[in-house]
Amino acid sequence: MNKGEQTRQMIIEQSAPVFNKKGIAATAMSDIMDVTKLSKGSLYVHFENKDVLAEAVVDHNLEMLQKKVMAAIGRVDHPKDKLFAYIDAFRNPLKPLVEGGCPMLNFGMEADDQNEVVLEKVAALVNKSQQVIIDIIGKGIQQGVFKADWNYKEFATMMFAMIEGGVLISNTTRKIDKMAVINRNLKKMIEAQLK
Template identity: 50%
Template sequence: MTKAEKTRQFIIEKSAPIFNTKGISGTVMTDIMEATKLAKGSLYVHFENKEDLSYAAVDHNMQILKDISNKIINKHKTAKGKIIGFLNLFSDPLNHPVFGGCPMLNFGMEADDTSPIIADKVSSMIKEVLQELKEIVDTGIAAGEFKADWDSRKFAVMVFALMEGGNLICRTTKSNAQMKIIVQIIKDEIHRNSL
């Protein structure tokens, strides 16, 4: 990595949590300058404007989310273990594995009407998560862990919607109590479809 590439990466890493916490519209270049200890001119050498930097920050936050999720899922041998691992990872929204909370939820809600580029990034990530959950269930069906008639697509959508909705409820109310109910609902569904 060249010095310029290292500086660019440093700026992204320092600004990503700020964007994820304050939002894109709430983040100002002064925030980035304070976090990086770089002058505004130095920032603009690496990024055309705040919007350009926000795209990189969104990608960075979502990559962190993907890496953490994949690490947990891949630790487990069974499909059931992978799903439970996924649920456990995201069962404490007040201490989300990505600083500032779920970037899909944070950026998706802000960008749906304001930034088609970021909305597309979030949409792609949602589709990836849904596909991965579906494939885990399909693998479990093929391995004889789950009932053959379990609709993996519906389950994936249900898990994603419940977990993201629970994330919103818990972070807004400052309590994880509702997520415990949501996780139990999903675990009951897994149990009903297990062999």
Template identity: 55%
Template sequence: MSKAARTKQLIIEKAAPLFNTKGVAGTSMSDILTVTKLAKGSLYVHFENKENLVHEVVDYQLGRLSEVVRTTMGRQKTAKAQLFAYIDLHLDPMQPPLLGGCPLLNFGTEADDTNEVVRKKVNAVVEGAQQNFRRIIEAGIANDEFKPDWNASEFATKLFAMVEGGILMTRVAQNNQAMKLIAGVLKKEIEENAA
């Protein structure tokens, strides 16, 4: 890894939690200078402008989320265990896998009517997540883990929506009461559809 590549990576990694907690508009280039301990000009060696940096940070952060989800679910063998692992990963949104919380929620709500590029990046991951759930459920049906009449894409959407809604509720309430209930509800439905 070249010096340039390392510095660029450093900037992205240090900037990511800032953007994710304070938002894109709420984070200045100076904020990033502070945490990276670099000089102004150096930022602009690696990134054309703020918008450009934001794009790469969003890619990085969404990539990290995807990776965490993939490896966490991937450790499980059965379809049911994989779905449970996803739910458990989100059980305490006050101690989220990524500093500042779910980037889909954070970047998604900020970008939805201000930043088309970011909006599309978020949407791709949202759709990918649902597709992933659907695939797992369908595989579970195929190997007799789940009842054959379980509506895979319906539960996939439901699962994603409830978890994101639960994250919002937890973060504004600052306690994961709602999320614990939601996790229970989702797990119960999965159990009920075991073959």
């Protein structure tokens, strides 16, 4: 990376938690100037406007989330353990994988009515995340680990929705007890499908 690319990357990395916590609309360029210690002119050398920076930051936050979840899944081999690792990655939303909380939830809710580009980025990771669950279960069925008649594509949607819902509940109540209920019940549902 040349110096310009390094500066651009630094701006993205330092801005990422700010955008993830405050949201795109509420984040001002002065907030970015504060965290990066760069002038407005310097920021505009690397990013045409706040929207361009926000899109780069959304990409960065979503990529960080995906990498951390995939790393957790990658530490185990058994399909059941992979599903449990996915669930456990989100067990404490008050200590999120990405600083500021789940970027799918944060940016997805904000972009819902006002930013089609960001909404598409979030939707892509939502779909990809569910596909990861589907792929794990599908492989487990092929290996004879899970019951062949499991409607696992529907389960993947339900599992993903329950986890994201648990994140929302935990963040709004500032308690993780409901996420513990979701965690425990998802694992029971998975164990019920073991051969």
